[in-house]
Amino acid sequence: MVDNIFKTAMRWALIFAAACLLLWVIMPEWKSVCAGLLLGVFASFLNALMLRRRVEIVGQAAGGNRRMGMGLGSRIAMVLLVAMVAYKNPETFNLPATLAASMVMPFFTLVSAFLHHKRH
Template identity: 85%
Template sequence: MDNIFKSAMRGALFFAAACLLLWGIVPEWKSVCAGLLLGAFASFMNALLLRRRVEIVGQAMANRGMRKMGLGLGSRIAMVLCVAMVAYKYPETFNLPATLAASMVMPFILLVSAFLHHKRH
């Protein structure tokens, strides 16, 4: 799973680099690119939170211990709401639809990364 996650993080960094490149090349799309970067950051953080949660549950099941309760889904939803509020408050800087679309990009990158990893092996 670590190899899949590392390659997905590389893909997310390429996505962010492409957004920065577009930001520099096409000045009319600055707010869209800034929204994409903000949403990609939230998606990246959500992936890290989900990875941590999966590791905790896996360790608890391996040790046959009690499952640790937490705010797994709540914290990930709060992250997306936080970036949506930032994009809503500063519409001249961040494009709200681009922010919301990019906040869901990491699961698709993970899916493609897992598919390519399993196709190789």
């Protein structure tokens, strides 16, 4: 069940990224906004993968074998990295679009979970 929710959220993120690419091609004046959205979605996608892995590690640690990792620090570092890239290249990436899109996966996951639980 959790896998289905996560896969649906990832699918929505890929559809969002494809829509950004399409807008990039169709509307050249919005190129920096679309590039910022793509960069942010990429960071959000990677953060979701890291969080999923972290949840698996914590689930396995419940049995007694505890492994420590960076967790929140690595996810914050990912957002800071894309923010620095967007800040250093304002002609290529729109910083507000990058920051907004870097937080999109939790919303996709929340909506996906809500729709999944409503169906079942």
